[in-house]
Amino acid sequence: MSKHTLAVLVENSPGVLARVASLFSRRAYNIDSLAVGPTENSDISRMTIVLNLEGHVLEQVMAQLYKLVNVIAISEMPTETTIQREVLLVKVEPGAARDEVLSMVKRFESKVVDEEDGVLTIEATGESEIIAALLEALRPYGLKELVQSGLVALERGRAALSDRTLSAQGISTLHEIGNTQTDYQN
Amino acid sequence: MSAHGQEMTGASSLVKSLEAAGVDVMFGIPGGAILPAYDPIFDSSIRHILVRHEQGAGHAATGYAQVTGRTGVCIATSGPGATNLVTALADAQMDSVPIVAITGQVPSNAIGTDAFQEADIRGVTMPITKHNYLITDPADIPRAIAEAFHIAGTGRPGPVLVDIAKDALQKMTTFKYPTNIQLAGYKPQVEPDAQAIRDAAALISQSKKPVFYVGGGIIKSNAHRELMQLAEIVGAPVVTTLMARGAFPDSHQLHLGMPGMHGSVAAVTALQKSDLLITLGARFDDRVTGKLSTFAVNAKIIHADIDPAEIGKNRFADVAVIGDLKHIIKALIPAVQTEFKKSKPDLTEWWRQMGSLRETYPVGYTHPEDGSVSPQYVIQRISDISGPDSIYVAGVGQHQMWASQFVKFEKPRTWLNSGGLGTMGYAVPAAMGAKVGAPDTTVWAIDGDGCFQMTNQELVTCALNNIPIKVAIINNESLGMVRQWQTMFYEGRYSNTSLESKRIPDFVKLADAMGCAGLRCDKTEDVDAVIKEAMSINDQPVVVDFSVFRDAMVWPMVAAGTSNDDIMIARDLAPDWDSEEL
Structure with missing residues (x-):
C-alpha cells in the first residue's frame, strides 16, 4: 500500500470530473479522496487526489490521467514540499464534560462554530494526522455526526503547478514540464 | 472558405465544418435528433452512404480509416442510433483507429428528462473514446468538429464522438471554422528525445x-x-x-x-x-x-x-x-x-x-482425412490468387488467425482486423469501408459463418452503392474458436457452439436476396475455380460459401494464461526443444 497525493489541473468543462472518475474506476485505481474546486483562473479547476496504489505504478497512473484531453497538468504533492489540509466539521454533545471538550478544541487550534441544544459543532483545519488525532480525542465524548473534506495541497514557496501548464510555457512535451523528481516522467 | 462568416443553421454549420475538415465520405443512418443535419447533407459534396445498422457505419468508418490513413466518419441519431455505435467505437479505441462519430442528441431542454430516444452517449462512450463532446450551442459546432478531427488523427489515433443537441442543429449561427487548434491538455510528442x-x-x-x-x-x-x-x-x-x-x-x-x-x-x-x-x-x-x-x-x-x-x-x-x-x-x-x-x-x-x-516449424496444416475442404487451404489459395495488392479483412476467430497466418502480406494497410476488442462481425462492414476508401483495389472479407451472421446486412448497402466487395465465408458451421477451446479445455463438450450454418441459412440464397452474387464451394478441387470466378465478378458484391472441415484447429497455440515457453504445435505436442540448441 502506498499513498500518493496528486494535484491535477483540468479544464473547467462539463463532465471532466466524470472523466477522471471513470478512468480511475476503469483502471481499478483506488481513490482515498478527491477534492475539486475553482482556481485563480476561471477556465481551470484544480483537483487534489489522494491515491492508494496497490499493484499500480504512480507514473502509469499519471500517464493515463494525462491522456485525458481535459487534463492540463499533473504533479505529485509530497508531504515534505507541500502544505496539505483537510477540513472537519464534527458535532459533539458533551453534557457535563463541556469544559473538557472546549479545552480540547483549544489545544487542537480548532474552534466551536455553533452551539445549540447542548450540541457543539467544531470546525478544524489541518493535516490528516491532526484531524485524525482530534477525532480520537473527541470520540469518548460521543461523535454525533461528522463530515470531512477531501485533502487539498499546495506547493510551498514560489513553485506553482499553473506555471507548468502547456499553455503557460508553450512547451511541446509533458516530459519537459516536470522540473522536480516527482513530476510525471516517461 | 466561401461560407466563412455566413449565417446558417447549426446543421449547415456542421456539414460545412465536415467539408472543411476534408471529409469526402461518411456512413450513417438518419433519425429524429440528427434529422436537421440530414437536410444540408442532401446538398453536400460529401458522399453519405446509408447503412443498415449503425454498428456497420462505425466499422465502415474504421475500415476506411485503416486503408486510407485518413479519419473515417460515421453519423447516427440519438439513443439507440448512438448506442449501436458503441461496439465500433470501443473497437476503434482498442486498435487506435482515427474515426469521428457524429450523433444527434435530444433538444438541450429535454436532456436529463428521459426523453424519447435519449441516451447519455457522452457518458456511455467516455471510457471507449479518445475524447468526446456534448454540444448544446450552435456556435460551438465548428470548433468541436475541428478539435475532434485533430484529436482523432494525431498522436495515438482513436475515436472521437461529437454529440449535438437537436436545437443546436436547428438554431441559427455564424459559421466560423477555426484555422488553428490549441488544446491546453493535448500536445502529442512527435520528435523523440x-x-x-x-x-x-x-x-x-x-x-x-x-x-x-x-x-x-x-x-x-x-x-x-x-x-x-x-x-x-x-x-x-x-x-x-x-x-x-x-x-x-x-x-x-x-x-x-x-x-x-x-x-x-x-x-x-x-x-x-x-x-x-x-x-x-x-x-x-x-x-x-x-x-x-x-x-x-x-x-x-x-x-x-x-x-x-x-x-x-x-x-x-x-x-x-x-x-x-x-x-x-x-x-x-x-x-x-x-x-x-x-x-x-x-x-x-x-x-x-x-x-x-x-x-x-513453419506454420502449416494438414488436409482433413475425411476429404472435406481445409479452411487453411482456402485462405492460402485466396491469397495466392488475389495477391499481395489486395486488401484482406477478417472477422474474429479461427478464420482470422488462419488469415493472419496464411495470407502472404507484403504491404501495409492490406490487412484489417479487430485485434484488440475481438469484435465478431467486423469483417463485412469494415470491408465495405475499405472498398470505399480504395475503390480500385480488390477487397476480400475473410469471414466466419458466425461473424457473417452478425453484420451481413451491410451487403445490401454494398449492393445498392456499388461497393463490390468479396466475402469468403469459411463455413465450419460453428463458433469455431470457441469450439476449439471446448475441444481442448472442456472435454469436447460443445455447449452452444454449433451454428448448423451448412444447413441454415442458405448463404447463396441469402447473397442473392441481398443483390450479391452467391457461390458455393465444398470440394478441394473446386477451390481455385470458385475463387477465380469470384475474382471475375466486379459489378456486384460476391459471397462465397466455402464449406470446410469442422474440426480444423488453429496451431501453434499458447493457451491463455500460460507461458510462451509452453507453445504447442499441435494437440499435446510441443516443439522438440532438445534437438534445438537455444
Missing part, C-alpha cells in the same frame, strides 16, 4: 539476440520504409503482431512471422529467448506475451511509442522513446550506424538458432 535515441542505439549495439517486436504503430505512422531500412542495418529478426501484419514483408529474409497465442514457433521463441526487444508501436498485449511474468525474461526492452502511457504499463522499459515512430526510426538509423562503427554485434549464432526454428 535525443538521449533516448542514443541509449536505444547503444543497447542495440550491445545486444547479441535482438528482435524487432513490431506493432500496429508502424502502419499508423507510415513508417514501414524506415523500419525496413533500420531492420536491414541491424540485421535482426523481425516479428509482426496481429495489428502489424503487412508492416514488414512476409517474404523478407529477416521476417519470422507473427508472435503471440497463434504465432509461429520462430516468432514466439525469438521473443522468449531474446536479450533485447526493439519494441516499435506495440503494447505487450497479453495475447503476445502469454503469462507476463515468464515473457522474454532475459530481454532488455526498448519501447518506442507515441503514447507515454504504454511505457511500463505491462512491461518495464529499459529505454523509453516517446514520439512518432517515423521520426524515431529516422533518428535511430544514424545513431545505430554511429554505434556500429564502434562495434557491430555478430548475430550469426542467433540467426542459426532462429533460422533453424523457422525451417523446422
